[in-house]
Amino acid sequence: DTGVSQNPRHKITKRGQNVTFRCDPISEHNRLYWYRQTLGQGPEFLTYFQNEAQLEKSRLLSDRFSAERPKGSFSTLEIQRTEQGDSAMYLCASSPPMNQPQHFGDGTRLSIL
């Protein structure tokens, strides 16, 4: 069990640029989640994959955000035309089938200049 891996750990970019984050879940976990955490707040759900299918998207996920999980393994989260309000920690979590606890990665911290 190597844990959930997220890359990069930190991303600094200028407003208006596109950014992409990667998440590698625990290998036998078929469920994958993305959350966003702003300073002083708890994580908020963004989207959920079961295998390669994206089954739910939060209203927080505007049309500038897109997530994929090709082949049901790693996942990417892309933000287009970044805005100041996108500055946050983006957390990925994975879990086995059924109602099992989610395991979190260390997150990608996005800073918009």
Add this chain to the structure above:
Amino acid sequence: GDSVTQMEGPVTLSEEAFLTINCTYTATGYPSLFWYVQYPGEGLQLLLKATKADDKGSNKGFEATYRKETTSFHLEKGSVQVSDSAVYFCALSDPSGGSNYKLTFGKGTLLTVNP
């Protein structure tokens, strides 16, 4: 919709003091309840969980009991250590919202333990 309310921080204690962090929830169905801990610069780690009423979750000296009648899941520890300093999040997963088991978190409580 589902929501979690936990006591505002920060909480500052001396080593060996008793800790309580209050957590109450609102959910449509019968949720599972969790406490996660986040150490500086790290992701969230599961601390303990309870899946049905009257269950007690415990780990590393921390305990929390699922109280359906008061919709609460308060975190307690009898004697805190400096190494317990972290942010603690109460969370729920409500299966009545579908099969995705997404987590709904409270805002977090920062605990600082002084030697």
